[in-house]
Amino acid sequence: MTLSDIEFPTPSENADCRPVREILDRIADKWSLYIFVALKDGPVRFNALRRQIDGISQRMLTITLRQLERDGLISRTLFPTIPPRVDYELTAIGRSLLAPVMALMTWADSNRDVIEEARRQYDH
Amino acid sequence: MTLSDIEFPTPSENADCRPVREILDRIADKWSLYIFVALKDGPVRFNALRRQIDGISQRMLTITLRQLERDGLISRTLFPTIPPRVDYELTAIGRSLLAPVMALMTWADSNRDVIEEARRQYDH
DNA sequence: ATAGAGTAGTATCAAATTGTGACCAACGCT
DNA sequence: AGCGTTGGTCACAATTTGATACTACTCTAT
Numbered sequence: 001m002t003l004s005d006i007e008f009p010t011p012s013e014n015a016d017c018r019p020v021r022e023i024l025d026r027i028a029d030k031w032s033l034y035i036f037v038a039l040k041d042g043p044v045r046f047n048a049l050r051r052q053i054d055g056i057s058q059r060m061l062t063i064t065l066r067q068l069e070r071d072g073l074i075s076r077t078l079f080p081t082i083p084p085r086v087d088y089e090l091t092a093i094g095r096s097l098l099a100p101v102m103a104l105m106t107w108a109d110s111n112r113d114v115i116e117e118a119r120r121q122y123d124h
Numbered sequence: 125m126t127l128s129d130i131e132f133p134t135p136s137e138n139a140d141c142r143p144v145r146e147i148l149d150r151i152a153d154k155w156s157l158y159i160f161v162a163l164k165d166g167p168v169r170f171n172a173l174r175r176q177i178d179g180i181s182q183r184m185l186t187i188t189l190r191q192l193e194r195d196g197l198i199s200r201t202l203f204p205t206i207p208p209r210v211d212y213e214l215t216a217i218g219r220s221l222l223a224p225v226m227a228l229m230t231w232a233d234s235n236r237d238v239i240e241e242a243r244r245q246y247d248h
Numbered sequence: 249a250t251a252g253a254g255t256a257g258t259a260t261c262a263a264a265t266t267g268t269g270a271c272c273a274a275c276g277c278t
Numbered sequence: 279a280g281c282g283t284t285g286g287t288c289a290c291a292a293t294t295t296g297a298t299a300c301t302a303c304t305c306t307a308t
């Protein structure tokens with residue numbers, strides 16, 4: 001058996017791929033993946049997320065969190081203390097997305113050397 | 125066992141996550157995932173890709189293909205016929221990325237109803 | 249003979265997205 | 279009294295992406 005024999009599950013083959021696109025466009029943006037990974041071990045507060053995700057601006061963190069909340073992938077819990085406290089947490093469906101996302105992360109981690117070498121060759 | 129008991133492989137825990145970020149930022153952009161899926165069954169020509177990936181501009185297709193080629197994930201083969209013909213194809217390492225990518229696609233496909241319902245509730 | 253389409257792009261400029269501070273209000277600490 | 283912390287929002291600047299036109303060559307239809 002060669003690599004090209006591997007069969008991948010085809011998500012209903014072309015049939016109505018617009019909704020899938022809408023979902024993937026949310027996940028495959030600049031920050032969503034990192035928010036997911038940051039939330040994998042339990043609830044995290046707004047500013048803790050900001051510190052954990054290097055380079056994200058407050059604006060984009062707010063916007064991306066709202067979108068993920070709208071999709072039901074994370075939940076937002078406000079504790080009306082002073083100063084206010086807001087916890088973000090993966091929902092059940094959000095956790096089910098964690099498996100494929102972590103698979104991607106793991107792939108990226110195991111293949112970084114190969115990719116960096118490919119880049120060096122290409123740039124040369 | 126509950127969902128929170130699931131353990132995910134942690135990609136070398138925080139250690140040097142900048143290279144992983146660089147790789148993920150390439151994969152998790154607006155178009156790379158779709159190019160990957162479009163190439164999953166074998167080589168595809170430039171304009172065929174453009175027709176297959178709805179909404180992509182010629183410019184972004186060129187740019188994204190070049191970046192994926194630089195990372196060694198796809199190969200570019202020019203046949204100097206007239207009119208010219210250029211085949212894009214997944215490399216071995218590119219095909220190894222196909223598994224996690226298809227897992228994401230499959231997840232998006234099986235969860236679109238839930239997400240659309242969540243959106244309706246949020247918007248209401 | 250000539251107009252139109254297809255090939256794989258590049259160049260230029262407009263539009264959309266993202267980043268950068270500033271600001272808010274209420275409180276604790278020194 | 280002044281600074282820091284909380285979780286944001288707002289206006290504006292910088293970056294990224296999209297739209298359109300152009301290339302040069304050939305094949306097909308009128």
